[in-house]
Amino acid sequence: MQKFLIDEDFFKTNEKIKSFSFASFFKTKIGKNFTLKTKIIYSQNLFEHLTLGGYAISSIDKKTGKETYTPTNHFNIWTNIVYEKNYRFSIYGGFLKNLGTTDDIIENSIFYARGENIDNLYKITSHISKKINKFQIAFETERTTVSYGKIDFENKGKIKNTKAVTDYRFLFVVMYFF
Numbered sequence: 001m002q003k004f005l006i007d008e009d010f011f012k013t014n015e016k017i018k019s020f021s022f023a024s025f026f027k028t029k030i031g032k033n034f035t036l037k038t039k040i041i042y043s044q045n046l047f048e049h050l051t052l053g054g055y056a057i058s059s060i061d062k063k064t065g066k067e068t069y070t071p072t073n074h075f076n077i078w079t080n081i082v083y084e085k086n087y088r089f090s091i092y093g094g095f096l097k098n099l100g101t102t103d104d105i106i107e108n109s110i111f112y113a114r115g116e117n118i119d120n121l122y123k124i125t126s127h128i129s130k131k132i133n134k135f136q137i138a139f140e141t142e143r144t145t146v147s148y149g150k151i152d153f154e155n156k157g158k159i160k161n162t163k164a165v166t167d168y169r170f171l172f173v174v175m176y177f178f
Contacts, residue, residue: 017055019044019071035082044071044102047114051076052096054113056105056157070103072113072157078123092125100158107153119159121146134177142169 021043028036046053051074058070078094097120122145129138149162 013067015066015068017045017069017071019055021046033083033085035080035084037080037082038078040077041075043074043076046074047112050114052098052113052115052118054111054116056101056111056113056116057109058101058103058105060106069112070101070105072101072111072116073099075099087128087130090125090127092127093123095122096120098159100152100156103156105153105157109153111151111157116157117148117151117159119147119149119162136173136175136177138171138173138175140169140171140173142171143167144169 021041023039023041023043026036026038030036043049043051043053045055047055053072053074055069055071057067059068060066074096076094076096078092080090080092082088082090096118098115098118123142125140125142127138127140129136143166145164145166147159147162147164149159152158152160
């Protein structure tokens, strides 16, 4: 039986990746009963924020095996409109778009990312709730559509040949406050 010695230094890297994100949040009250909230995010490599994103291999030195990396780019926006008087009603809409990677990537390279094959997704949610003494009753509906596809290694990791998948969720809740 042949034994393989693994040089741990061969698998180490000091390579760094530059990435940034931009976020803008807006909230306003409209009269006494309406609230409008909106958030816009342009991000690179936001994997650690539990959202889509990460990085991919952009080059490999054939002599040394040294890799360089490029971040994935995403744009997302959401808006929530809330009416609150005797009851609370809200409508939420969100959209996310995968913009590919900053640099070209290696054919069939590994992505260190979440959702690397998702082109876009959108979500629409409505919510209604009413407080009655120490109880609160709420009902929520949600529709989420995600477009999956193949990674285009010749076009900076953008997604092609997409197929949309839709999920519906309905939630009914009764809460007691004490």
